[in-house]
Amino acid sequence: xxxxxxxxxxxxxxxxxxxxxxxxxxxxxxxxxxxxxxxxxxxxxxxxxxxxxxxxxxxxxxxxxxxxxxxxxxxxxxxxxxxxxxxxxxxxxxxxxxxxxxxxxxxxxxxx
Amino acid sequence: xxxxxxxxxxxxxxxxxxxxxxxxxxxxxxxxxxxxxxxxxxxxxxxxxxxxxxxxxxxxxxxxxxxxxxxxxxxxxxxxxxxxxxxxxxxxxxxxxxxxxxxxxxxxxxxxxx
Numbered sequence: 001x002x003x004x005x006x007x008x009x010x011x012x013x014x015x016x017x018x019x020x021x022x023x024x025x026x027x028x029x030x031x032x033x034x035x036x037x038x039x040x041x042x043x044x045x046x047x048x049x050x051x052x053x054x055x056x057x058x059x060x061x062x063x064x065x066x067x068x069x070x071x072x073x074x075x076x077x078x079x080x081x082x083x084x085x086x087x088x089x090x091x092x093x094x095x096x097x098x099x100x101x102x103x104x105x106x107x108x109x110x111x112x
Numbered sequence: 113x114x115x116x117x118x119x120x121x122x123x124x125x126x127x128x129x130x131x132x133x134x135x136x137x138x139x140x141x142x143x144x145x146x147x148x149x150x151x152x153x154x155x156x157x158x159x160x161x162x163x164x165x166x167x168x169x170x171x172x173x174x175x176x177x178x179x180x181x182x183x184x185x186x187x188x189x190x191x192x193x194x195x196x197x198x199x200x201x202x203x204x205x206x207x208x209x210x211x212x213x214x215x216x217x218x219x220x221x222x223x224x225x226x
Contacts, residue, residue, distance in 0.1 A: 095211055
């Protein structure tokens with residue numbers, strides 16, 4: 001069965017620092033992987049997705065993620081954090097079923 | 113503008129009452145979904161529909177019901193059988209249900225119990 005683990009329910013960084021949000025997945029077949037962002041009391045917005053075309057995926061707002069099959073990981077990074085990046089981030093996996101499985105989320109705080 | 117609308121933004125339920133959450137999309141998507149979000153638990157799938165007049169249970173369907181009479185509408189009813197309904201409810205849609213397809217989300221409805 002497919003599953004997603006997000007390490008760290010809370011991550012804090014200073015403005016301008018590197019952002020690294022971790023996501024590990026479990027899937028019996030090549031997965032499709034997604035990162036979504038959620039601002040307070042709003043729905044989820046797609047940041048980026050991996051669909052096997054390229055292992056390094058670039059998304060909106062300067063975020064990118066790298067698919068590493070050997071590590072079963074799809075970590076999200078951004079070189080320089082901005083105050084507006086403060087939000088909750090969800091990793092999700094989909095394989096050969098018609099369901100999307102979400103991780104429990106990581107709340108990112110950005111300090112000035 | 114194409115998108116997904118959910119109403120109301122906040123909903124209050126009394127003991128023993130059924131309430132219905134609205135979800136409408138004008139994206140011409142075939143598939144629609146309902147998720148429940150609780151703090152620290154991520155999103156859990158309640159029901160989904162791949163086509164009009166058809167829907168399937170998700171992981172936590174007990175105490176909920178849905179209908180899909182029109183392509184653009186997928187209302188969710190929280191019945192009195194759902195004993196812990198307080199949560200943030202999110203509706204989503206996608207073009208189809210193939211694994212690579214993106215799900216697009218509405219702004220959510222927060223349900224509170226009086």
